[in-house]
Amino acid sequence: xxxxxxxxxxxxxxxxxxxxxxxxxxxxxxxxxxxxxxxxxxxxxxxxxxxxxxxxxxxxxxxxxxxxxxxxxxxxxxxxxxxxxxxxxxxxxxxxxxxxxxxxxxxxxxxxxxxxxxxxxxxxxxxxxxxxxxxxxxxxxxxxxxxxxxxxxxxxxx
Numbered sequence: 001x002x003x004x005x006x007x008x009x010x011x012x013x014x015x016x017x018x019x020x021x022x023x024x025x026x027x028x029x030x031x032x033x034x035x036x037x038x039x040x041x042x043x044x045x046x047x048x049x050x051x052x053x054x055x056x057x058x059x060x061x062x063x064x065x066x067x068x069x070x071x072x073x074x075x076x077x078x079x080x081x082x083x084x085x086x087x088x089x090x091x092x093x094x095x096x097x098x099x100x101x102x103x104x105x106x107x108x109x110x111x112x113x114x115x116x117x118x119x120x121x122x123x124x125x126x127x128x129x130x131x132x133x134x135x136x137x138x139x140x141x142x143x144x145x146x147x148x149x150x151x152x153x154x155x156x157x158x
Contacts, residue, residue, distance in 0.1 A: 040138055040139075
């Protein structure tokens with residue numbers, strides 16, 4: 001597989017993130033650029049430029065937009081995904097993250113660990129949904145899907 005070499009998030013029109021959300025975003029982008037697997041499948045009607053790719057993420061007209069270009073900024077394609085399949089898992093993820101951030105401030109480590117395990121489970125579910133939605137459009141491994149799901153959550157925040 002090839003990879004993502006640069007990522008941008010179109011957050012124009014979104015409300016300002018909380019410090020926790022901004023930290024999640026920074027960590028997800030850093031981790032994503034350090035290690036990811038992202039490939040575009042071959043098409044019968046045309047060849048697909050080989051990566052690495054630049055990826056732009058945005059929400060436009062209620063849809064999640066993946067804007068893909070080569071490393072040299074040549075536009076490769078764009079695809080739009082319905083946000084519907086993500087709504088519940090994103091809502092659940094935000095709720096568990098709120099619980100986690102509050103727990104870190106006042107609960108013992110054993111209770112924080114239990115909440116963190118639940119948070120990881122919901123995060124994995126979000127990554128699985130993303131992999132399903134990307135089927136036929138892009139191929140990503142589970143770690144890449146997890147990091148992209150975090151960025152989708154950041155976009156939902158707005």
